[in-house]
Amino acid sequence: MARKGKLTTAQRKQQRKEEDRYIQDLITRTQEYDPKTSKATFFKDLPISKNVLKGLNQSAFVKMTDIQKEAIPVALKGYDVLGAAKTGSGKTLAFLVPILEKLYREKWTEFDGLGALVISPTRELAMQIYEVLTKIGAHMSFSAGLVIGGKDVKFESERISKINILIGTPGRILQHMDQAIGLTTSNLQMLVLDEADRCLDMGFKNTLDAIVSNLPLTRQTLLFSATQPNSLSELARLSLTDYKMVGTLDTVSNGSIGAATPSTLQQSFIEVALPDKLDILFSFIKSHLKSKMIVFLSSSKQVHFVYETFRKMQPGISLLHLHGRQKQTARTETLDKFSRAQQVCLFATDVVARGIDFPAVDWVVQVDCPEDTDTYIHRVGRSARYGKNGKSLIMLTPQECNVFLSRLKNKNIEPNKLTIKQSKKKSIKSQLQSLLFKDPELKYLAQKAFISYIRSVYIQKDKEVFRFDELPTEEFAHSLGLPGAPKIKIKGMKAIERAKKLKNTSRSLLSLANTNEDGELEKDTKVVRTKIDKMFERKNQTVLSEHYLNITKSTANDEDEDDFMQIKRVDHALNEEELPDLTAPISKRAQRRALSKKASISTKGNATKLVFDDDGVSHPVYELEGEEDFHKRGTAEEQKKEFITKESEVMSKMDVIDKQIAKEKKQERKRKRLEAMRKEMEREMANESDYEEPVVYLGTGNLSDDMHDYDSDEEQKFKRPRITESVAESDSASDDNNDIIEVTEPQTLEDLESLTSRLIQG
Numbered sequence: 001m002a003r004k005g006k007l008t009t010a011q012r013k014q015q016r017k018e019e020d021r022y023i024q025d026l027i028t029r030t031q032e033y034d035p036k037t038s039k040a041t042f043f044k045d046l047p048i049s050k051n052v053l054k055g056l057n058q059s060a061f062v063k064m065t066d067i068q069k070e071a072i073p074v075a076l077k078g079y080d081v082l083g084a085a086k087t088g089s090g091k092t093l094a095f096l097v098p099i100l101e102k103l104y105r106e107k108w109t110e111f112d113g114l115g116a117l118v119i120s121p122t123r124e125l126a127m128q129i130y131e132v133l134t135k136i137g138a139h140m141s142f143s144a145g146l147v148i149g150g151k152d153v154k155f156e157s158e159r160i161s162k163i164n165i166l167i168g169t170p171g172r173i174l175q176h177m178d179q180a181i182g183l184t185t186s187n188l189q190m191l192v193l194d195e196a197d198r199c200l201d202m203g204f205k206n207t208l209d210a211i212v213s214n215l216p217l218t219r220q221t222l223l224f225s226a227t228q229p230n231s232l233s234e235l236a237r238l239s240l241t242d243y244k245m246v247g248t249l250d251t252v253s254n255g256s257i258g259a260a261t262p263s264t265l266q267q268s269f270i271e272v273a274l275p276d277k278l279d280i281l282f283s284f285i286k287s288h289l290k291s292k293m294i295v296f297l298s299s300s301k302q303v304h305f306v307y308e309t310f311r312k313m314q315p316g317i318s319l320l321h322l323h324g325r326q327k328q329t330a331r332t333e334t335l336d337k338f339s340r341a342q343q344v345c346l347f348a349t350d351v352v353a354r355g356i357d358f359p360a361v362d363w364v365v366q367v368d369c370p371e372d373t374d375t376y377i378h379r380v381g382r383s384a385r386y387g388k389n390g391k392s393l394i395m396l397t398p399q400e401c402n403v404f405l406s407r408l409k410n411k412n413i414e415p416n417k418l419t420i421k422q423s424k425k426k427s428i429k430s431q432l433q434s435l436l437f438k439d440p441e442l443k444y445l446a447q448k449a450f451i452s453y454i455r456s457v458y459i460q461k462d463k464e465v466f467r468f469d470e471l472p473t474e475e476f477a478h479s480l481g482l483p484g485a486p487k488i489k490i491k492g493m494k495a496i497e498r499a500k501k502l503k504n505t506s507r508s509l510l511s512l513a514n515t516n517e518d519g520e521l522e523k524d525t526k527v528v529r530t531k532i533d534k535m536f537e538r539k540n541q542t543v544l545s546e547h548y549l550n551i552t553k554s555t556a557n558d559e560d561e562d563d564f565m566q567i568k569r570v571d572h573a574l575n576e577e578e579l580p581d582l583t584a585p586i587s588k589r590a591q592r593r594a595l596s597k598k599a600s601i602s603t604k605g606n607a608t609k610l611v612f613d614d615d616g617v618s619h620p621v622y623e624l625e626g627e628e629d630f631h632k633r634g635t636a637e638e639q640k641k642e643f644i645t646k647e648s649e650v651m652s653k654m655d656v657i658d659k660q661i662a663k664e665k666k667q668e669r670k671r672k673r674l675e676a677m678r679k680e681m682e683r684e685m686a687n688e689s690d691y692e693e694p695v696v697y698l699g700t701g702n703l704s705d706d707m708h709d710y711d712s713d714e715e716q717k718f719k720r721p722r723i724t725e726s727v728a729e730s731d732s733a734s735d736d737n738n739d740i741i742e743v744t745e746p747q748t749l750e751d752l753e754s755l756t757s758r759l760i761q762g
Helices: 009-032 050-058 066-076 091-105 123-136 153-162 170-179 202-213 232-237 274-286 300-313 328-340 373-380 398-410 429-438 440-458 473-479 493-503 507-512 531-537 545-552 588-595 597-604 627-632 636-688 712-717 731-736 749-761
Strands: 080-084 116-119 144-147 165-168 190-194 220-225 243-247 265-271 292-296 318-322 344-348 363-366 390-396 610-612 618-620
Touching: 009 091, 050 091, 050 123, 066 080, 066 091, 066 220, 066 243, 080 091, 091 116, 091 123, 091 190, 091 220, 116 170, 123 144, 123 165, 123 328, 144 153, 144 170, 153 170, 165 170, 170 202, 202 232, 265 398, 274 300, 274 390, 274 473, 300 318, 300 344, 300 429, 300 440, 318 328, 328 344, 363 373, 373 390, 373 398, 390 398, 429 440, 429 473, 440 473, 636 749
Parallel strands: 080 220, 080 243, 116 165, 116 190, 144 165, 190 220, 265 390, 292 344, 292 363, 318 344, 363 390
Antiparallel strands: 610 618
8 A cells, every 4th residue: 555645656657648748748839839920928828838837937037028939939849049139138038948848848857967058158147047047947857057167166076967957157167078077968958158159259269169079969059149140150160050040130231130239228428538538437426326337347457446446535336346357256246236236336347248137227337448349239238128228328539439439330329429517527637646646556556457458459359449559648647647657568469369269268277288379278288286386376465566567677678778687698708817726735734724714714814894874885893083084173182071071961961860760769669668567567457356355446636536336235345445646635634544545656566566565464
C-alpha cells in the first residue's frame, strides 16, 4: 500500500503521459501560431507553458512589447533570431521565455548538463538578466548560474557542472570552459548573445571565437541588441545562416537595420568648448538638484577625478561613480544605491551604457562625445524606458558638432540645440586649482584624467569627428586645475590594437599563457604566478612619487631637456702611467705590510670627520680660524672681556632659575614631611581607640562645641576628660571640676605621646 502523499507507479506513468500530451499540444499550437495574423497582446495568448506563464504573472509581466510579440513565436519554432529593438523595449524577456520553453519541451534535467548559454558584454547586464530569470523561472525545475569577473572562481567551478542555464561574461565563461572539469557544452540547445554588436566587436573577438568553437553546430542562436552588426561575416562566425530578422527598427535604403531612439525621449545638444565642459556640467547639476541623472565620460580616470572633485565642492545632490576598474562589490553596491535613489547623480563610463534597466532616470548627460552613433543610442537609452518620459543632453565641441550631428541624422536622430543662460553658468576653475594645490592626490588624478582623455581621442577611428591635432591641450589642462599640460607618451597604433584585443581577455588565461604580437594566446609557453608574486606587485596608492615620475619624466627620444639622474657612457682615453701599480709585492715583508691594517692606515693618515653646511660644502668638525679673521673681531683682551660678560649674564639668569627650582624642591620636601607626620598621628590615634580607657579628643577651643550627648547610663560609667587649649583659666576652676585637665595643644608627636601617658596614668 502506498504511503499518503506518495504517487504509485501507475500514477507516475499516468502523470508522465499527461505531461507528454501537454507538451505535444504546446508544440502543435506553436507551429500553428502566426505572429503576423495574430493580434495577441498578452503573454497568456502565446503558446507557452503554465509554469512560465505563472512566473510572468507573479513578476508583473502581463502585456507584451512589440519585440516580444515578434521574437518569442519565431524562437519557439526553432529558428535562429536576429532581433533589434529600441532601448528599453523588453528584449530580455524576448530570449528568456524561449530558453525556458525550449528546455521544458526537451524535458531537461540536471543530468543533461548545460542546455542554454547567455553571453553578456558587461557584468552589470549579466546580473540583471540573472535576476529576471530567477523571477520568471521560479516555478521551473531548471538550475541557473551566474559567472562574472570579480567573483570566487573556485566556488563557481564546484557548482557549474550542475547548471542548466548559464549566464556570464565572455572572459569568465571561457575560463570555466578551459578549467572546469564538469562543464560540458556538447549537448547545448541554445546560445544567446545580448548586446550582440558589442560581443562581436574587436574587444571580444578572440574570446568569443574560442567560446563558439567549443559549442555544437546544431544549436539555436539568438542575437539581440538595439543596434545590430551589418557584416555577414560576423554572423557566419556564429553559424547564423538560416535566421529570421525581427524587430521594430526602421530599415534603411541598403537593407541593413537602422537604429532609433524612443519617441518619449527628448534629445538636445549644446556646443561648448572643451575647457568649459566641467563648468557647464557643474552648473547643470546645480540647477537640477531634484533630478535623477547619469553623466557619461569617456574613461574611468575622468570619472574618478570628476567624482572626487565635485564631491569636495558639494553641489547639493548625492554623487555616485561607476567604472570598470572598481571591484565587483563596489560596482554592485553602487548599482543598488542608484536604482533605489530618487535624486542622485551617477558619473559612469560606457560600462552601464548597454541594457541596464535603471528606474525613472530623468536625464542622461554625455560630457564626452561617444565613439559612434550606436554608443550614443545605448547611452540615451538609459532614460525613457518602457514608454516613460526622459531627457538627454550631449556636449559637443565646435570640432565635433557638425560632423557628429550629421552622423546622427543618418540614423534619423535630430537632437534640438540648447543655449546656455549666462546667469546659470558658474566657473569652477579657480576652485579646482585650489583643491589640486592642497591635495597632491587630486593633482595626480587630474593628470591621469587629462592623459586618458587625450589618448581616448587619439585612438578613435572616426578622425573627422575626433581631431587630435586641434585639441586645446593647455586650456583643457587649466580647466582641470593643472598649471600646465602634462607630457604624454602616445603608443603606436599596433600597440593600441593589441591592447584592445587583450582588454577583455580573461586574466587567468593571460597569467597561464603569453601572447604574440598579434594578441593571440600562445599556449606552449606558460607562466605561473604565485600569491607572493601578486603581493609584491601591489603598490600603495597614496605614494605619489612613482606616479609623478611616470607622468613627468621625458621619453628616451627627447633631446631638448636633460634627463634627471641618467648616466651617459663616454669613452675616455686611459693614460697607463697615471694608473696605480696593482702588482702584488714579492717579498714577505712587503706582503705583511700590505695586508696589515695598521700599516696601511699609517701611510694614509688618520681619518677626519667632516660636516656639511647649508650650501653643501664640507668642513672639518674642529676647524681653526684664520689669524686675519681673528684680529678683525678685536684684540684678544677685548674678545676675552666680551666672552666673560656674555657668560656672566647667562650665569646670572641661570642662578635665578636654579634658586627658584631649589626653593620649590625644599617646599615640596617640607610638605611631604608634614604629610607623613599627619598620617603617623592618625595611625596612633586609631590604635589607641581600641582600648576601653577614656578616649582623648582634641578640642576646638570652645567647650560647648566639644560636648556630646550620651545616655545617662554611659555617663555614670565614666566621663570623658575634655582638653582645652587655654591655660589662662583660674586654678579654682580645676578644683571645682576635677575632670578637666588644662594643657597646651600638642604640637609634635612627642607632646602627643606625653599627653597620652599622663591621661592613662591619671
